[in-house]
Amino acid sequence: MDFMAMTSHVPYILNFFEIHAADLPVVGGKGANLGEMTAAGFPVPEGFCLTTAAFRRFIEASGQGEDIYALLERVDSGDMEGVRRIGEQIRTTLVAVPIPEEIVQAVQNAWQRIGSKHAYAVRSSATAEDLPDASFAGQQDTYLNVRGLDALLDAIRRCWVSLFNDRAILYRSRNRFSHRDVALSVVVQRMVLSELAGTLFTADPVTGHRHTLVIDASFGLGEALVSGLVSPDSYRVDKRTRAILEREIAEKTVAIWPDPGGGTRQEVLPPEMRTRAALNDAQILALADLGCRVESHYGQPQDLEWAIAEDRIYLLQTRPITSLYPIDGLASPDGTLHIYFSMGHQQNMTRAMAPLSLSTFPLLIPFGHEPGQFDNPYLRTSGGRLFADITQPLRHPILRRGVFILTSQFDALAPQALRLVMQRPEFRGPHRMHFSYRFLRGVLRILGRVFLGLWWRDLSDFVAQTNELMDTFIAKIRRRFRAQPPGKAQIQEMLAAMGELFPFFLNWVPEAAAGIAATRLLPRLARHWLPPEKVESLTLGIPGNVVNEMNLSLSDLAALARRSPVLVERFKHLENDAHAWLDKTAQTEDGRLFLKAWQEFLTRYGARGPAEIDIMMPRWYEDPLPLLRVIAGHIEKETNSRIHFTAQAQAREEAFIELLSLAQRGLMGPLRVRLLKRLYHVLTTVGGMREHHKFLAVRFLWEVKQVLKENAACLVAEGKLATPDDIWFLTWRELLAIWDEDATDWGTVISRRRADLERYQKLIPPLIITSDGETPVVRYQVAGAPPNALQGNPVSPGVVEGVAHVIHDPTNESLKPGEILVAPFTDPGWTPLFINAAGLVMEIGGVLAHGSVVAREYGIPAVVGVREATKKIRNGHHIRVDGNRGLVEILDGVDAAVEENTSARQGQGESDAIDNILNG
Structure with missing residues (x-):
């Protein structure tokens, strides 16, 4: 060389x-x-x-x-x-x-x-x-x-x-x-032989607030601070007003000084220096001015290292703060502080998405814009994620309570975080929400149907009727799309159909809401007579839930395969090419029998898959390997979900009979029994419909995806795209334009967007973020928690110890029986993994999150909302999950509860970066 x-x-x-x-x-x-x-x-x-x-x-x-x-x-x-x-x-x-x-x-x-x-x-x-x-x-x-x-x-x-x-x-x-x-x-x-040195962040590295500047300072050379030998003083400055917001004076026990002969020496500071403020106000403001000038020059928040010698400030180095979540798409439209809520958390999927997926959601959600418009002022994208602007509802004296209730379902601490931001003076302002008579009439009509569904209507056949209605809708959509060849007209047809999806949901959503209400009300009333475990049984084994039915069908497939020694052996030797494996399996009589049932399963559920709200992600039709792995796990474990489900349903019936026998006593007994029976009827008929709207949306998106893939193939053939996958990196507006004579260099645009998506995937999206970039920090506080315990929201009771398995992508990994699933989130595409799980730990979610509901159905302890769980817990860690108190303990002696403040500030540190890589 x-x-x-x-x-x-x-x-x-x-x-x-x-x-x-x-x-x-x-x-x-x-x-x-x-x-x-x-x-x-x-x-x-x-x-x-x-x-x-x-x-x-x-x-x-x-x-x-x-x-x-x-x-x-x-x-x-x-x-x-x-x-x-x-x-x-x-x-x-x-x-x-x-x-x-x-x-x-x-x-x-x-x-x-x-x-x-x-x-x-x-x-x-x-x-x-x-x-x-x-x-x-x-x-x-x-x-x-x-x-x-x-x-x-x-x-x-x-x-x-x-x-x-x-x-x-x-x-x-x-x-x-x-x-x-x-x-x-x-x-x-x-080298600056400094008397004072430290770091300066031009945005708060903990909260992300872009207008708060943070200075850390200590005596001597900066190496003492960077290496963690000393706890520095910390100062916060408002960059807009240059007001010093906060001073935290630490006890600085040591300092590193230059040695006259070369090298450095560490010295213990005298008592009178230890609690003395390292910086005076003039120095704080001079450093703040330097930080603002550096940020202005680079055009993004910076992490500076500085030193002071002989009253002169020196800039030693600067680099971007890489831990901040981007706010390019979250600017305030009116100069006041705006608050945004992550739609990914609402859908239990926090992966970054490509432009076509992101531009799909405004078309599906009809609020805030006219039908057919591509943009929605209440939906913003930043960092590859979708955020809803909830500023106006939060300013409304009545609607804000609804926002608190809704967001608490996805994170129990969300209302507390929202209240923290709402106290800011810059948030104050009048709400601008005005409702038309037509809108109010529509809302009242829906509420009326909820009331009738909860207290009056016979809902015995409602789920079956809705399923038939959904199948008819999808069949019509398929015919509509296929009536046009690939091209601009076909794209326009899909855009028109997207605007029809949400109104179609209204055929059953009010009744489903009645079912959810019954799911809440019945246990609340039952607590007066039944012990907690019996109350919990009342909401288990509910028929009509599409996720449960999917799992039962998977279990049936495993039971079918388990009866054949040939198939049992085949499932021991799965191949990465699942379609080739299935073709080989079809060469035997037992294999053909299995594949007939398999095809029926895919016809019903093949449009599903992990991260299924992202149209770009593979569906089980396209990549069935994760499902085959689950079936193999069923066969090995010899589990039968249908037996488990039947036992839950029987326990539910027994608990309800006991409830009636206890509630019928006394003068009000007959009225109570009538009330409880009505709620139980609603619960057992439509209480399982919580996922129906999402199931239809996923099936609809599968029809869209098939047509998009055909369009992509044509665009590649015409030389307008380099590869079929390029189509995911266009927006719908651009997809219309590319079919016209368009001179845009789409190759360069798509290449840049691919790089952006890869970068965005490494970011941790916040549940709540403001137009100032602030992600309010609130933490669970469990009384008497062990010092190193990770804390979260207990959503499924019980305590379990076991081996942790951290999974980010369920398409590439499977869970062994008895392992504890640790995941950033779960959605219905993850559900098959729960069959083998002994417990669940998730970074996001609330009591109604997908993982929480499934954990309760399976009777496994679960704690959700555990910050950075997939980073602090590693594969193979022996952990304890306490679903009663909301605690997760790592039992290997590893200190997982690293102080978040310290890690956020020192996450830019050079040695930490490589240690994290090597330890990960």
Whole structure:
């Protein structure tokens, strides 16, 4: 490999004032940023960068470059001992290599220009030349208070060698970065011998508030703060008014100071300094001004490192705050504070979605805009997720109570978080909600049907009638779509049909609402006579629930397969290509019998799948492997959900009979019995219809998806799209335009949107966010909770201990019997996993979330709303789930309850970043 040919035109040294944006590949992100800060006129200490040309010349001088990279390419990232052995061998070789004389001379010239008597900080700045946005922070070494040419050259060599430390090698191997393409620049910067140092976030890293600036400060060098040796003072400043909002003065026990002979020393601070404020008001405001100027220059919130020496402020480095949720699409339309609610949480699906999926929802929801309009002012997208603007209902004195009730179903703490934000002065304002006579008449008609359904109508055949109505609707939609060939007219037909879906829901939603009301009222009344476990039984084993019926059908398929030794053996050898496996299975008589029942199942439920509200995600029609895995698990476990369901229904009947016998006593007994019987009738006839509207929507979207795939194939054939999957990265408006003669460079647009989606998937969406970017932080507080317990909302009673299995994608993983499912969320596409689950822990959700309902149906303990559960709990952890108190304990001795405030602020820290990667 010709190392020098890769950088033959690049100088060995570039001073900060010589560095431009185009130099990123040869000076790395840190070096390029220092050059940009210098050019912008910020108070950056002088310095220079040794470019990647110097690094490659050093590797060439070793005479073993090819051998080194050959060794690295054989690294097995799972073999920790092998990584250590190879890394140590490479480092031992390189640390003894002399730096070529021409590089020594270039360093000496740059060093003398700045001043040979100064102390210097020497840091690495890694680059991945084929991935200029990749971050390798924290994997190489830093040297402080370096004095003299020999010490400087030694620090430079050690920085180069640090590219081959164990953590850096592992990171590249695990992330499939080519070792050959990653080079190292070294930053040499005059060191500020600071009396004060710290960090500055131009947006609150905990709450996300874009107008709150946070400064952390301590005495001495900033290394004490960054390394976690000291608890810093913290100051909050309103960027708009420059008012100091808050001062938290910590007890600062130690400081790191530069040693006169080179290096640093740690000292215990005298008592009088420990509780003294590190910064005065003038310094706080001067730092705030610097932070605002830096943010304005970069156009996004920044994480700064700063130092103060001899009353002068220095900017040491800055980088974007990557942990903030984007608010590009959540700007206030009227200058007042707006509050947004995550629609993904409402649908129990928090994955980021592509543009076509996001642009579908405004078309399906008819409120706030005229039929056929693409945009809805009450629905916003940001970070690949959909948010509802709930500002006006929250300002309405009557409607806000409804918002509190609704949001509490998805997170018990949501009303508390909303009240926290509503106290802000900038939120105050008159509501602008005015209802027309026509609207009020429609609402009253619906409420009337709810009342009649709850107290009067005979609903015995209502579910069967609704199912038939839904089947007819889907058949008509299919014929409508197929009446047009792929093209603009067919797209317009689909758009028209989307506006008809919600009105069609009204054929049964009022009666379903009556069923939900009965599900709430009956247990509330029954508590006067029955013990808690009997009350719980009253709402289990309810017929007519499409999710339960789907699970029962799956169990029936497993029972059918279990009767055949041939099929039992086939299910032991599932293949990744599920369709090929099914074709082979059809070659036997038992297989054909099974496939007949299998096809009937798919006809009914094949439009479903994980994250099914996202039209882009595979359906079971398209990828049946997850279902086959579930059936295999059923066969292995020898479970029968139908027996379990029948037992629940019997327990429900027995509990109700007992309830009637107890409630009939006394003068009011006959009236109570009549009331309870009516509620029980509603509960057992329409109480299971909670998922019907979603089931129809998913089936409708499957019809849409099939037509879209045909349109995509035609657009590829015409050269307008590169691949069929590109269609998901257009909006509906753009999909109409692309069928016309359109000169837009869709390839570039789609490529950018693909990258955006990949980035958005790594973000954790908030349940509630404001137009200022604030995500109000409220936490569960369980009395007497163990100090390291994770806390959440108890939604299904019981206590269980077991092995945790963290699952993000149910299409790729299955659950073994007895494992505890830990997931960010669940929707009906996840339901088959519950068959083997001993317990459930979810990051989002409330009592009516899909996972909560299914957990109660299956009788497994569940705790939801556990913040960052999928990060703090790891596969294989032995955990205890307490569904009575809302506690999750990790029993392996791992401290999972990391202080969220600390992790949020130090999440930008370099060493934390790689540790999280290696530990994940």
